[in-house]
Amino acid sequence: xxxxxxxxxxxxxxxxxxxxxxxxxxxxxxxxxxxxxxxxxxxxxxxxxxxxxxxxxxxxxxxxxxxxxxxxxxxxxxxxxxxxxxxxxxxxxxxxxxxxxxxxxxxxxxxx
Amino acid sequence: xxxxxxxxxxxxxxxxxxxxxxxxxxxxxxxxxxxxxxxxxxxxxxxxxxxxxxxxxxxxxxxxxxxxxxxxxxxxxxxxxxxxxxxxxxxxxxxxxxxxxxxxxxxxxxxxxxxxxx
Numbered sequence: 001x002x003x004x005x006x007x008x009x010x011x012x013x014x015x016x017x018x019x020x021x022x023x024x025x026x027x028x029x030x031x032x033x034x035x036x037x038x039x040x041x042x043x044x045x046x047x048x049x050x051x052x053x054x055x056x057x058x059x060x061x062x063x064x065x066x067x068x069x070x071x072x073x074x075x076x077x078x079x080x081x082x083x084x085x086x087x088x089x090x091x092x093x094x095x096x097x098x099x100x101x102x103x104x105x106x107x108x109x110x111x112x
Numbered sequence: 113x114x115x116x117x118x119x120x121x122x123x124x125x126x127x128x129x130x131x132x133x134x135x136x137x138x139x140x141x142x143x144x145x146x147x148x149x150x151x152x153x154x155x156x157x158x159x160x161x162x163x164x165x166x167x168x169x170x171x172x173x174x175x176x177x178x179x180x181x182x183x184x185x186x187x188x189x190x191x192x193x194x195x196x197x198x199x200x201x202x203x204x205x206x207x208x209x210x211x212x213x214x215x216x217x218x219x220x221x222x223x224x225x226x227x228x229x230x
Contacts, residue, residue: 032214043202043221098143098208098217099168102154
């Protein structure tokens with residue numbers, strides 16, 4: 001069955017450093033991958049979408065890479081701030097559709 | 113308006129009650145979704161509506177009954193729930209539908225309804 005793993009449940013870093021979150025998947029060949037941010041008690045918020053034929057995508061301090069050979073995506077936040085503290089979820093869509101399967105998420109804590 | 117609204121924010125119900133969750137979006141999105149999220153777990157897909165028609169049912173028990181009265185509204189009717197159904201119920205919408213351009217596949221989530229079944 002399709003499986004998505006986010007290696008770290010929790011990641012603690014200092015303000016100003018780069019946070020790197022990992023998402024691995026198996027038994028799947030997704031057309032694209034998405035990253036979402038979720039704050040406690042709130043719905044996820046879309047951050048970035050990267051297609052299977054894209055190696056890297058950037059948005060302000062965020063960078064996502066997608067390696068379909070390794071079946072892995074890396075999500076980077078540069079110059080991290082305490083306001084970046086949240087749970088980050090990677091998500092794959094099944095088949096060619098829009099129904100998402102989410103990884104368990106990584107909770108990032110940025111200390112000042 | 114880029115917002116998905118959900119009502120109520122909180123709901124407590126007994127196992128014999130019938131209640132409904134409501135979701136609304138005015139972004140002209142053609143797909144709408146219900147997810148269930150337990151504490152410390154990721155959202156799990158329950159249903160997908162595409163062009164107001166149910167396109168995916170993730171083998172959800174019949175005590176959960178979705179309804180899409182029009183392109184802006186999505187309801188989830190609840191009946192004879194179990195305590196283990198207590199969770200955050202999230203509604204989402206997307207402009208993109210299955211087979212369409214990927215650029216429109218970001219999902220906009222509502223704040224959720226916190227459901228407690230006694």
